[in-house]
Amino acid sequence: MAESKSYTPSSKHAKIFEGGTLYLRKDGYLIFQKYETDENDKYRRVTFTGKTEEQLAKKYKEFLKRVKEIRGQRQQEAYRMLAGAPLGLKPPAGIDIDISLSDWVLYFIQTYKTPPSVKRTTYSSYMQTYQTQILPFFGQTPLNKVTDADMQTYLNFLQTNGRLDRKGGLSPKSIYNIFVVLNAALEKARGKIIIENPAAELRLPEVQPTERRVLTVEEMEIFIKEIFSERLRVAMLLSLFTGARMGKYYRWSGATSTRRSGPSVSARIWNGCSSLTTHPAKRPS
Numbered sequence: 001m002a003e004s005k006s007y008t009p010s011s012k013h014a015k016i017f018e019g020g021t022l023y024l025r026k027d028g029y030l031i032f033q034k035y036e037t038d039e040n041d042k043y044r045r046v047t048f049t050g051k052t053e054e055q056l057a058k059k060y061k062e063f064l065k066r067v068k069e070i071r072g073q074r075q076q077e078a079y080r081m082l083a084g085a086p087l088g089l090k091p092p093a094g095i096d097i098d099i100s101l102s103d104w105v106l107y108f109i110q111t112y113k114t115p116p117s118v119k120r121t122t123y124s125s126y127m128q129t130y131q132t133q134i135l136p137f138f139g140q141t142p143l144n145k146v147t148d149a150d151m152q153t154y155l156n157f158l159q160t161n162g163r164l165d166r167k168g169g170l171s172p173k174s175i176y177n178i179f180v181v182l183n184a185a186l187e188k189a190r191g192k193i194i195i196e197n198p199a200a201e202l203r204l205p206e207v208q209p210t211e212r213r214v215l216t217v218e219e220m221e222i223f224i225k226e227i228f229s230e231r232l233r234v235a236m237l238l239s240l241f242t243g244a245r246m247g248k249y250y251r252w253s254g255a256t257s258t259r260r261s262g263p264s265v266s267a268r269i270w271n272g273c274s275s276l277t278t279h280p281a282k283r284p285s
Contacts, residue, residue: 004031013053016060032056036063039070091192099193101143102135108185129181132164143193151199159205172205179204215240 007024009017020034032048046063050056091097095107109126118126137154138146158178162170170178179199186197215223223240227233 016057039067100140101138105185148198172207
């Protein structure tokens with residue numbers, strides 16, 4: 001570098017060059033040097049050269065402006081990365097980190113709860129819960145913005161206005177069924193979209209067990225007499241004497257429960273034995 005000597009700036013630019021060193025080279029060029037944090041977050045000495053103080057001041061200001069813009073862009077990108085994958089969160093392929101709770105529940109059902117993974121009736125029940133109870137309440141609220149307080153508000157709503165006609169609340173059993181779907185979806189999102197399940201500590205209303213009585217000997221005799229003309233009488237007898245549900249026997253036999261014209265045996269027996277069930281442990285001897 002050409003021989004230089006110290007240079008005192010004018011009062012107009014003294015504030016700008018404060019903290020740095022200003023030289024006047026033998027060839028008449030001014031050199032300004034100062035330690036600054038550059039656009040790569042590296043603290044180093046930067047050097048500017050110009051024929052006048054105005055040129056040096058302009059170059060220095062442009063440097064500071066450029067560094068601020070680049071660091072700001074990098075910081076925004078870092079925020080986006082943190083928002084996209086906080087604490088190691090990684091959404092499934094094709095799923096945005098800002099997906100709504102409703103869309104996530106739909107994705108969960110259609111990905112993890114479709115036949116043959118679950119029965120068709122279960123799938124239909126889940127979809128009905130999504131369409132009638134979850135989507136109308138949460139709309140497009142982002143899943144990662146839902147809090148435990150929001151879940152408590154939702155629970156309160158179901159208890160007071162959860163019926164489809166909005167004229168009353170749902171029973172504890174209906175609320176439980178809704179949260180079976182919702183909680184399973186939230187658990188699947190944990191570690192992918194959200195850090196914690198906002199419904200994990202929610203206290204649902206207690207479901208009271210339904211009191212049922214068993215068939216008397218006389219009622220079982222009526223049942224046996226009625227089913228002897230039925231194609232699935234063996235399955236019905238098994239159900240009567242074991243207490244198992246008919247659905248199991250349909251799966252074992254490959255039979256389908258198609259509707260008939262006219263009342264079925266279950267309907268005929270129901271008319272005479274309303275609200276009855278079998279229960280081997282309590283069946284009278």
